[in-house]
Amino acid sequence: MNRPGIIDRRGHPIKTANLPRLAAPAVGGVLLWLLAAWPAAAQVFNVDTNRSSITISGSILGYSFAQQGPGSLTANYSGSIQTTQTPGTMQFTGQSAIQALNSGSWEPKSDGTTGSEPANYGAQASAGFATAKAALRNIQLLLTSPAVTVVNGQFDSSSLVVGFPTNATSSLAYNVSGLFSQSGAKPLSGYATNNVTTLATLVTAGNQQTLTIPVDATFVFTLVTANDTSIELKGQLVAVSASAAAPTIGSLAVQNQTVTLQWQGAPGHSYQVQSSADLALWQTNALNVTSSTSDYAWTGPVSGPKQFFRLAQ
Incomplete structure (x- = not known):
């Protein structure tokens, strides 16, 4: 499983050396965390x-x-x-x-x-x-x-x-x-x-x-x-x-209040993109994101001062 990538809403990277795993940044930002098999x-x-x-x-x-x-x-x-x-x-x-x-x-x-x-x-x-x-x-x-x-x-x-x-x-x-x-x-x-x-x-x-x-x-x-x-x-x-191999995160970018996630996975697989403001309540942003190649991408709006994203298979 990959470490999360954290950037602020202007697209600038935030240092994560002092952040515990899955912790929210101290300033407004976007956290992408990859879960290969959540929810069930x-x-x-x-x-x-x-x-x-x-x-x-x-x-x-x-x-x-x-x-x-x-x-x-x-x-x-x-x-x-x-x-x-x-x-x-x-x-x-x-x-x-x-x-x-x-x-x-x-x-x-x-x-x-x-x-x-x-x-x-x-x-x-x-x-x-x-x-x-x-x-x-x-x-x-x-x-x-x-x-x-x-x-x-x-x-x-x-x-x-x-x-x-x-x-x-x-x-x-x-x-x-x-x-x-x-x-x-x-x-x-x-x-x-x-x-x-x-x-x-x-x-x-x-x-x-x-x-x-x-x-x-x-x-x-x-x-x-x-x-x-x-x-x-x-x-x-x-x-x-x-069993499908866990996806690999490629990149995360924010521009004009829009976040773009890119990752690699088995061709023809379906993923969900989910987001949360507090790591407790999650909403589904996209269902059945698929690709005929190993490259996957999703683009959607940023909402709130901070936001967490994850992928689900």
Whole structure:
């Protein structure tokens, strides 16, 4: 991050040797301070399918289930995870689209009738007098959380809530045969706390960030009688995002009550220009300042005896 450049309203530089960082000059002037990620900047992480998998366990109609076939209880995941970040914090916005991939063709069909179709998961349970089979399809998850503190690239993943989006088509189809018969399909909904003690990690290498989240969430559903089915999702999600490099300040100039800011950043990126008279209340002077090259500029009026400017991504 660059030191601020301070000039008075006539365009003359002000010496800053005795000024603390972010302090206002003693005389009327303009302070430009660059914040690469303020306010909270939205960032999308793409789920790494090869490193993201979740295994299910639990019970169907009160009986513990097992796999229908090799690998039927484990699925890989794709999609995206949306977060907002500020220096030292991360928040999961609930706008994720984390989708399970099919692990095979499992029973029953999507409407609960006999037969197999491609599914994310396939489970079966036997009680001696009856056999139940279940298939989970179109599983889509979201992650939501308050702002969590990130320390040394780690944060408390138990602060996350795992849920099924209300607009998703996630479903559980089931078919019971034997002493009694029952079949059907149920949309999956609800939220569960991420019941883990392992810390999640956020690792930055160059311009790339890698997010690793342990997952352990249990959902309870009603198929025939109240709360007769439970499913625990356990595994990890790994997602990668290319983070934009912080912009570099080029110059600051004031002429005829007009301030011009110039900086360098990644081509095609969007910045906000914000200003404040007291470093407490900020207003947005410009939205979506962009450039097809690495050179950016913004020009606007100076107001008040002193003014602070900053860039936000």
